[in-house]
Amino acid sequence: MPRTFAELGVAAPMVASLSARGYETAFPVQELTISDALLGRDVCGKAKTGSGKTLAFGIPAVQRISELPKGNVHALILVPTRELATQVLEELAPLGESVGVRLAAIYGGADMDRQIKQVKDGVELIVATPGRMIDLLDRGEVSVSQVSHVIVDEADRMADMGFLPQVEWILRRIDGDHQTLLFSATLDGAIDGLVRRYQRDPVRHEVVEEEVTVEQMAHRFIAVHQMDMAKVVASIAKHANRTIVFCNTKRNCDRLAQSLLDLGVDAEPIHGDLRQRQREKALAAFSGGDVEALIATDVAARGIHVDDVDVVVHYDVPDDHKTYLHRSGRTARAGGTGVAVSLVLWNQELDVKRLQKRLGLDEPIVEMFSNDPRLHDLFAWNPSAD
Numbered sequence: 547m548p549r550t551f552a553e554l555g556v557a558a559p560m561v562a563s564l565s566a567r568g569y570e571t572a573f574p575v576q577e578l579t580i581s582d583a584l585l586g587r588d589v590c591g592k593a594k595t596g597s598g599k600t601l602a603f604g605i606p607a608v609q610r611i612s613e614l615p616k617g618n619v620h621a622l623i624l625v626p627t628r629e630l631a632t633q634v635l636e637e638l639a640p641l642g643e644s645v646g647v648r649l650a651a652i653y654g655g656a657d658m659d660r661q662i663k664q665v666k667d668g669v670e671l672i673v674a675t676p677g678r679m680i681d682l683l684d685r686g687e688v689s690v691s692q693v694s695h696v697i698v699d700e701a702d703r704m705a706d707m708g709f710l711p712q713v714e715w716i717l718r719r720i721d722g723d724h725q726t727l728l729f730s731a732t733l734d735g736a737i738d739g740l741v742r743r744y745q746r747d748p749v750r751h752e753v754v755e756e757e758v759t760v761e762q763m764a765h766r767f768i769a770v771h772q773m774d775m776a777k778v779v780a781s782i783a784k785h786a787n788r789t790i791v792f793c794n795t796k797r798n799c800d801r802l803a804q805s806l807l808d809l810g811v812d813a814e815p816i817h818g819d820l821r822q823r824q825r826e827k828a829l830a831a832f833s834g835g836d837v838e839a840l841i842a843t844d845v846a847a848r849g850i851h852v853d854d855v856d857v858v859v860h861y862d863v864p865d866d867h868k869t870y871l872h873r874s875g876r877t878a879r880a881g882g883t884g885v886a887v888s889l890v891l892w893n894q895e896l897d898v899k900r901l902q903k904r905l906g907l908d909e910p911i912v913e914m915f916s917n918d919p920r921l922h923d924l925f926a927w928n929p930s931a932d
């Protein structure tokens with residue numbers, strides 16, 4: 547069982563703030579790093595995109611500086627892009643609010659005077675891209691003399707984008723006693739140099755990617771007709787506890803979700819065009835059981851960690867076997883039983899056979915209409931025994 551944030555030592559107001567978003571238990575990278583970071587250790591964390599690194603470093607940063615005098619910058623989070631700066635700010639703002647820590651984002655391409663004013667009005671945590679941060683330091687508009695908590699996020703991307711000299715320039719200026727956290731999807735060469743030069747006896751944590759294999763779940767392949775597809779999904783979802791349906795495009799997600807609603811299924815789309823808050827709401831409703839079917843794109847599904855998903859539907863055929871496995875792995879989590887169902891149109895049969903071969907599967911593609919009772923329990927149905 548994943549541990550709760552309270553069990554990891556997260557302060558009550560922050561636990562409540564996370565809970566309000568539907569976040570009760572920690573993701574693996576958070577379980578591994580939060581306690582060490584709260585204890586003041588330097589942490590070097592490796593985990594892939596979507597694994598929850600923002601809260602892994604953000605929770606300890608906000609919590610540790612919440613006790614320090616207000617009006618000084620105590621924590622600095624360096625990120626490679628302005629998009630990331632705003633994302634990190636959005637993700638951490640409610641936590642800051644819960645314990646009275648004020649945050650600001652400092653990045654290029656936006657009004658510098660406004661950012662300066664915000665800093666002057668008093669902030670304790672800054673999320674910044676290196677270039678703009680250096681501008682403000684150079685002009686003496688912001689001071690890092692009181693910074694006790696430094697985070698380098700996406701260190702590998704910083705290196706790829708050629709930002710390491712700037713990052714180091716900033717790190718060298720933080721000379722008071724401080725804690726340094728570094729997070730990255732890879733930890734080789736250049737990143738290792740950063741670790742050696744700027745971290746003190748760091749604890750290293752790596753989240754090993756969970757390997758999904760075809761043996762973990764049952765696989766069903768159903769030949770369907772275009773006009774009947776949404777109804778087939780509705781029939782599956784109505785009889786399952788929790789269903790995740792994968793589409794290849796945001797547009798297909800929206801359309802299918804609407805069709806399912808019309809057919810009486812509580813469905814919610816989840817994809818990159820929706821605001822973070824909407825995605826979180828949909829996810830929380832799905833975890834809580836108010837939504838029966840989540841209609842997702844592959845990208846949006848990356849951060850989804852919901853147990854007890856009994857059916858994964860491949861509404862659109864996945865592009866490759868890796869995507870098939872990754873999608874299918876949303877079911878049968880934590881050792882539960884699950885079934886991955888692929889809906890196959892007549893002109894997709896060859897592609898699907900090729901996909902099966904790549905996966906080491908040899909399942910018949912069986913034609914069904916939406917009124918077929920076998921759709922009610924695809925796990926129990928044995929296509930080879932028909």
Ligand code: ADP
Binds near residue numbers: 593597
């Ligand atoms: P990374 O930085 O590793 O790419 P993020 O920090 O952006 O990943 O997190 C990916 C998504 O997962 C975000 O939408 C985030 O809000 C969500 N998330 C993070 N931690 C949790 C958690 N413990 N429970 C549920 N959702 C979480």
Ligand code: MG
Binds near residue numbers: 596599600699
């Ligand atoms: Mg991140």
